[in-house]
Amino acid sequence: MAEGERAALCAKLDRDLDQFIAGLEKKTYADGWDQNNWQEEMAKHPFFMTEQPNEGEKLPPLMEGLQQLKYDSSVNSPEELASNYKEDGNFNFKCKNYRKAILSYTEGLKQKCNNMELNAQLYNNRSACHFLLKNYRSCYIDCKEAIKANVGYRKAQVRLAQCCMELGLYEECINNCDILLKSNRKDEQIISLRIKAEKLLREKERDERKELFNKKKNELDKKKLLEAMQSRGVQFLESSKCRFQQQLEEVFMETPSWDKEGKYKPKDIRIYYEGADNKVHRVNRSSKLGTVLSESRYININVVVYLHSEFFSYIAALLKF
Structure with a gap:
């Protein structure tokens, strides 16, 4: 075949192929990734995922199989x-x-x-x-x-x-820092941590000494107070040995005349005392008067009994000394 005939045949075959392709039925690939969502779809693929599916969300079959x-x-x-x-x-x-x-x-x-x-x-x-x-x-x-x-x-x-x-384990922190500094004495992070731990340890020890001093001072003050009261002839009656609950039951054995509606019952009554700090402190009904007196440094003693937001002072019978 001559060169010109070969070129003409190739051109004809190309035209025939173009006509065949143009005549094919045009269909849309519905499951493909279009240009608007290809990144989102890729992120869902097990090989390209950067985040796990939310809890309860179904895994893609391929990922589920890979996990199993x-x-x-x-x-x-x-x-x-x-x-x-x-x-x-x-x-x-x-x-x-x-x-x-x-x-x-x-x-x-x-x-x-x-x-x-x-x-x-x-x-x-x-x-x-x-x-x-x-x-x-x-x-x-x-x-x-x-x-x-x-x-x-x-x-x-x-x-x-x-x-x-x-x-707050400052001593142990310092010990661990020392272990780390053996291999790297210039580690600024560990040096800074150790300095901070030493400072807080000193403060903690100072506070503990202060607390111990105050505790001993309070005990000495209580002892001096009791000695001063005894030197003045102050006597504690049995009420200081009796529990507040027992005293309440005795005092409220009969409904007081002022309690018209009968609201005040021993189990519903709360007891407080006013301390040296000018604040009101609640007292456990199972406590004894002697215990309260030994635990509090007080200026005066007032007992307040209340129920349903009604307040009144009730002195006597409960505290006698």
Whole structure:
């Protein structure tokens, strides 16, 4: 075939193909990703998802199948399962779903794999979630377990020191800081934490000494007060040994003339005393007068009995000394 004939044949075949394609029935692909929603649809695909489906939302079939395979103990070793749960926990942690992350790390620890480094990471990661949720006691426990599983685990050691600070365990915080500074004496974060812990420890010890001093002073004041009262011939009658409840029952054995409606019953009556701070303090009905007198530094004693927001002073019978 000559060159000109070959070119003419190719041109004819091209025209025939174009006519055939143009004559095909035009159909729309309904399930495709159009230009308006392709990003949203891609985000739902298991290979491209960056967020977990909401609780109760049905998983895509492919993802559901992958998850079942991922957590199947018949095809995964305890270490593989623990690692898979750790990955889930890390994903939730990045999404700031700390409670879900805790559940994932906990499931990983339940596998009881023999990889102590992996177990330490699970404990440490869970402690991070607890710290951010301000569950400091749980964080403290997990940090301890992480260090037990991997001695010298610096991340866990740092968080343990921070947790001790939040729990007011200043001495332990300082000890942990000292351990960390042995390997890095220029760690400014740990140096700053240690300085703060030392300052708060001194303040705590000062407050404890002050509280102990005030306690001893109060005891001495009470002793002096009782001695002064005895030196003036003040005597405590049996009412100081008798409980207020018993006195109330005796006083209100019969309805007082002023209680026209019979509202005042021993079980409904509350007792208060006015202390040296000019404030009113409630008294337990099962207490004794002697106990109240020994516990309070008072200027004067008034007993107020009330019910249904009605107040009146009732002195005598209840307090005699």
